[in-house]
Amino acid sequence: MKIKIGTRGSKLALWQAYYVEDKLKAKGVETEIVIIETKGDKILDRSLSKIGSKGVFTEELEDQLRSGEIDIAVHSAKDLQSELASDLEVIAFTEREQVNDVLVSFNKNLSLQSGKSFVVGTSSTRRVAMLKHYYPHIEIVDMRGNLQTRLRKLEEKQCDALLLAYAGVHRMHYDDLIVELLPLTEFVPPVGQGCVAIEAAKTLTEEKKLIIKLLINDAQTEKCLLAERAYLKTLQGGCSIPSFGKATLEENENGGLHLKMTAGLISLDGQKLIKVIEESTVDDPEGLGVKVAENVLANGGIEILQSIRAGLVN
Numbered sequence: 580m581k582i583k584i585g586t587r588g589s590k591l592a593l594w595q596a597y598y599v600e601d602k603l604k605a606k607g608v609e610t611e612i613v614i615i616e617t618k619g620d621k622i623l624d625r626s627l628s629k630i631g632s633k634g635v636f637t638e639e640l641e642d643q644l645r646s647g648e649i650d651i652a653v654h655s656a657k658d659l660q661s662e663l664a665s666d667l668e669v670i671a672f673t674e675r676e677q678v679n680d681v682l683v684s685f686n687k688n689l690s691l692q693s694g695k696s697f698v699v700g701t702s703s704t705r706r707v708a709m710l711k712h713y714y715p716h717i718e719i720v721d722m723r724g725n726l727q728t729r730l731r732k733l734e735e736k737q738c739d740a741l742l743l744a745y746a747g748v749h750r751m752h753y754d755d756l757i758v759e760l761l762p763l764t765e766f767v768p769p770v771g772q773g774c775v776a777i778e779a780a781k782t783l784t785e786e787k788k789l790i791i792k793l794l795i796n797d798a799q800t801e802k803c804l805l806a807e808r809a810y811l812k813t814l815q816g817g818c819s820i821p822s823f824g825k826a827t828l829e830e831n832e833n834g835g836l837h838l839k840m841t842a843g844l845i846s847l848d849g850q851k852l853i854k855v856i857e858e859s860t861v862d863d864p865e866g867l868g869v870k871v872a873e874n875v876l877a878n879g880g881i882e883i884l885q886s887i888r889a890g891l892v893n
């Protein structure tokens with residue numbers, strides 16, 4: 580038996596594919612990596628929120644899952660839409676990497692906290708809005724492209740610093756360029772950041788599904804991701820909406836575990852920030868995600884979503 584692993588061809592995507600492949604190979608499972616180009620890889624001159632966010636990095640992979648060309652597709656959990664087609668499912672989540680965003684620069688002295696103005700490159704609506712909210716003195720420039728492209732632009736001084744996920748920077752071995760780890764209390768990460776998700780067609784053989792669950796899935800991360808993805812699905816946000824959501828497992832007084840979720844929405848101009856924190860038992864992560872989303876929507880979230888959607892149409 581051989582497991583065919585589908586992936587995008589960017590260096591970060593390949594890192595993820597090899598990471599999953601190594602775990603399978605270590606237990607004697609034969610593997611093959613199949614590189615698939617997606618729309619998101621081809622269109623580099625427009626911001627993602629304008630291409631139409633749905634499935635830009637996933638559609639071609641999903642077609643090949645359905646046809647059986649590949650057995651599994653490896654995604655950054657952050658980039659995998661929260662609502663999958665009815666014939667597809669996520670069958671495993673890898674152990675999560677540190678979830679923070681980081682400031683990356685060749686200038687070691689830069690710090691958002693310093694109160695000094697400098698130019699930060701990012702194309703994430705969440706990061707833009709949060710910078711405007713917490714650090715209005717910062718100048719923001721749109722910076723798309725994969726990690727290597729953005730670093731090249733940083734080198735060319737198109738900006739003084741980049742705002743990126745720690746996970747990607749670390750996986751690409753750019754830790755030396757991290758000048759600030761942003762606090763999770765301000766920069767609550769987007770749903771899924773730091774985790775790799777394994778998607779499969781429901782028709783994949785039970786044997787293969789079982790092997791992948793056993794060798795790849797991290798049960799604790801899975802709990803958190805189920806809560807986060809239920810949150811995003813309930814918001815009906817998509818990845819161009821500046822939403823954030825992070826669930827963690829926390830210890831009870833009796834030594835057991837419970838779920839804690841911090842999630843919310845921020846308006847594009849950074850003016851309105853809604854943040855909800857809720858806890859629940861571990862047995863219904865989806866219920867927690869739905870509850871937090873309903874709470875966010877009821878406390879001003881609906882208005883934020885409406886104004887963002889109105890802006891996208893115009």
Ligand SMILES: NCc1[nH]cc(CCC(=O)O)c1CC(=O)O
Nearest residue numbers: 655657743744746747772773774
């Ligand atoms: N949006 C692209 C993307 N998708 C996943 C990561 C980083 C790794 C991860 O969070 O799993 C990144 C780069 C970034 O946001 O800095």
